[in-house]
Amino acid sequence: MAAKEDGGRAVTSSRRWLTGCGAGCGLLLLAGIGACVVGILFLKHIFRGVEKAAASYEELVAERGDVDDYVPPADGAPAAERVEAFARIREVTADARGEVDARLARLTGSSARSSAWRWTRDACSGRMACPWASRPPSSPSEIGWRPRGA
Numbered sequence: 001m002a003a004k005e006d007g008g009r010a011v012t013s014s015r016r017w018l019t020g021c022g023a024g025c026g027l028l029l030l031a032g033i034g035a036c037v038v039g040i041l042f043l044k045h046i047f048r049g050v051e052k053a054a055a056s057y058e059e060l061v062a063e064r065g066d067v068d069d070y071v072p073p074a075d076g077a078p079a080a081e082r083v084e085a086f087a088r089i090r091e092v093t094a095d096a097r098g099e100v101d102a103r104l105a106r107l108t109g110s111s112a113r114s115s116a117w118r119w120t121r122d123a124c125s126g127r128m129a130c131p132w133a134s135r136p137p138s139s140p141s142e143i144g145w146r147p148r149g150a
Contacts, residue, residue, distance in 0.1 A: 061067075073079065078086075
């Protein structure tokens with residue numbers, strides 16, 4: 001290794017290499033820390049909505065009681081106050097439901113009761129996975145049953 005004079009001290013090529021490597025690693029470390037800070041701030045912003053939802057849920061539990069505490073009546077009929085609450089919610093969300101139906105109609109290019117809507121409804125209800133579950137099969141072969149030897 002050839003030593004060169006630089007301001008009164010000997011500088012070797014390996015020392016220059018280590019200095020450059022240290023500076024490069026330092027810059028990468030600073031960039032990584034900056035990326036982590038930006039990511040944390042972004043996630044904090046994203047989870048602000050989750051915090052609002054949790055607060056809203058806590059208010060609902062304080063007002064109506066915990067979901068686990070609900071015991072349905074023995075006769076199976078819902079309480080009048082619950083039916084009234086359901087009716088109010090349906091009334092309040094009627095405009096939003098109409099807007100969703102209109103957007104779905106634009107998306108599918110037809111009415112909200114189009115085949116795409118029926119397909120989505122059937123897929124979500126499980127009829128696509130088991131089509132004969134909503135009605136009795138007309139024959140054993142419809143459900144894939146065949147007698148032995150056939």
